[in-house]
Amino acid sequence: MNIYVSNLSFNVEDDDLRGFFEEYGEVTSAKVITDKMTQRSRGFGFVEMTDDAAAQKAISELDGASVQGRNIRVTVAKPKEERSNNGGGYSNNRRSSYSGSNNGGGSRW
Template identity: 75%
Template sequence: MNIYVSNLSFNVTDEDLQDFFADYGEVSSAKVITDKFTNKSRGFGFVEMSDDEAARKAIAELDGGIVEGRAIKVTEARPREERSGGNDRRSFSPRSNSNRY
């Protein structure tokens, strides 16, 4: 099961995240999401656990827990939604009246 963890302290590492869940069962992966430009934590991450029952127990017990002074939110991750490649808004060019809304 894939688990979403939010409101993480910016000091939490992948290893810390794995350690939080290791008491509940085998952790397949743990990843704190970082900004692609600064490489700093974005304050959330994902944990993958192979045993769904263990994952549900971890979610129930860790949700709302305090980590480094912050109450974390732990939920089952939703599948990633497809992003559309286009922008539905018409562009506006101050040089031309033809593109006005």
């Protein structure tokens, strides 16, 4: 089962995250998500456990627990939604507001 963990301290590393869950069962992976540019934690991560019953117990007991001064949130991870092809919300239409005036006199693009 894939588990989403949020509100993590920025000091929590992958091994720390793994340790929080190992007492409940086998952890196949634990990953704190980091910013691509700064390599700093983004404050959330994912844990994968082989036994669904153990994972459910970990979720129920760790959700709201205080870890390094922060109350973490622990839930079943939702599947990643497919992204649309529009570049993350930006229009693919090159005639967007960048063209200067929009007075019907044509555009640069």
